Amino acid sequence: MTTTIPAPRTSYTPPKRRRVNWEKWGWLYMRVSGLFLVVLIFGHLFVNLVAGNGVRAIDFAFVAGKWADPFWVVWDTLLLWLALIHGANGMRTITNDYAHNPLLRRLILLAILASTVVLLVLGTLVIYTFDPCPANAVAGSLPDFCPVK
Amino acid sequence: MSTATLEGTSSAAPEVPSFTVTLIVRRYDPDVDAEPYWQDFDLQMYGTDRVLDALHKIKWEVDGSLSFRRSCAHGVCGSDAMRINGRNRLACKTLLKDLDISKPIYVEAIKGLPLEKDLIVNMDPFFESFKAVQPFLIASSKPDKERLQSVAQRERFDDTTKCILCAACTSSCPVFWTDGQYFGPAAIVNAHRFIFDSRDEGAQVRLDILNDKEGVWRCRTTFNCTDACPRGIEVTKAISEVKQAILKGNPNKVDIVLG
Incomplete structure (x- = not known):
């Protein structure tokens, strides 16, 4: 198969001025979020897998305990948003670099955008509406640390 | 070190080591070939020779149809950039002895620009x-x-x-x-x-x-x-x-x- 280069001989035309330079801010976002993610991810891994009883400590009660503390709610929200957008922007970059077919590229970019938005909404919903002991739950289905009514 | 002495003792320059090297060149002639292909050349070369010298030897003594660009041949004009063993180098600045001559040396045109003929691309x-x-x-x-x-x-x-x-x-x-x-x-x-x-x-x-x-x-x-x-x-x-x-x-x- 021969590689065809899309019209490389077209002479330079000044770019259409868009109000927001997505390439520049995308590039900057990757560097800034990357710095935060180093702390957030390794902190997350240490607390979940190493500190205390280590990996054996993880169960429903462990997660419920963490999200009862506003500190971990903020931590996990930051982790969710920064990491998902960081990853999605990376996928966008790779798509722009390697998807030649304009239609295919558009489809892939839309799919990345849609899945990112869905995951962000679902993840945020879970973090902020999480209740380990819902009031109208079926008796016996609740974990044993919930107060008995 | 053999430097010239006052007594004028005729010290011949040390023998330059000679070796056989295989060059595999990616050939393409748009008038004849549908696709580029690789062609082998076995050459007797010397330790002081560069890839450009090997290409000259092919063009002048083996196959005159080989096409490549070169002008000054001393790393100043920038005409003979090519992909040598997968890396972009100037043929005139790459000594054969610095490459692994126990294996064939692959030479092809630089990538990403339209190929015109053999090692020549449209710049x-x-x-x-x-x-x-x-x-x-x-x-x-x-x-x-x-x-x-x-x-x-x-x-x-x-x-x-x-x-x-x-x-x-x-x-x-x-x-x-x-x-x-x-x-x-x-x-x-x-x-x-x-x-x-x-x-x-x-x-x-x-x-x-x-x-x-x-x-x-x-x-x-x-x-x-x-x-x-x-x-x-x-x-x-x-x-x-x-x-x-x-x-x-x-x-x-x-x-x-x-x-």
Whole structure:
């Protein structure tokens, strides 16, 4: 198969001025979020897998305990948003670099955008509406640390 | 060390080691071949020979139809950039003995530019990007004598003045391979040469041109260009400095490079 280069001989035309330079801010976002993610991810891994009883400590009660503390709610929200957008922007970059077919590229970019938005909404919903002991739950289905009514 | 002595003892120059080397050249003749193909050549070469000498030997003694560009043959004109064992090098600056001659040496045209014949590519897209960054001094003043510049001001862009426009960097860039619209390292290096020149007044124009979808933000810092440059220009560093200049809005504020 021969590689065809899309019209490389077209002479330079000044770019259409868009109000927001997505390439520049995308590039900057990757560097800034990357710095935060180093702390957030390794902190997350240490607390979940190493500190205390280590990996054996993880169960429903462990997660419920963490999200009862506003500190971990903020931590996990930051982790969710920064990491998902960081990853999605990376996928966008790779798509722009390697998807030649304009239609295919558009489809892939839309799919990345849609899945990112869905995951962000679902993840945020879970973090902020999480209740380990819902009031109208079926008796016996609740974990044993919930107060008995 | 055998240096000439006063007594004039005739010390013949030490025998240059000779060896047989296999060159596998990617041939393509658009009038005959549908696709490029690889052709082997076994050559008797010497330790002082370069890849260019091997190509000359093929052209002059074996197969006169082999086509490649070369002009000065001493690493100044930048005509004979090619892919040697998968790396972009100048054929005139690559000694055979520095390569692994126990194995065949693969020689092919640089990638990412339209192949014309054998080792010759169409350089027009490369020079179009070069022209687009306005690689000439833009200054409003018309002094009677020369424009003065301090040693430090000259030093600031010294590295990027070395470019010989051989296209080894641009055609080693993976982004350029898949996206022919990307300006490429060479154009950015030549923009850097004027952006950081204290006598020049067109820095903002060039920064605006490179602050584009096909500009510096396409650079993925793979360092292929720095490895490929036959003049040892720190190409990736120059691109990073242009990025910094765009972010800070002024080349004079760029001091350290974050990468």
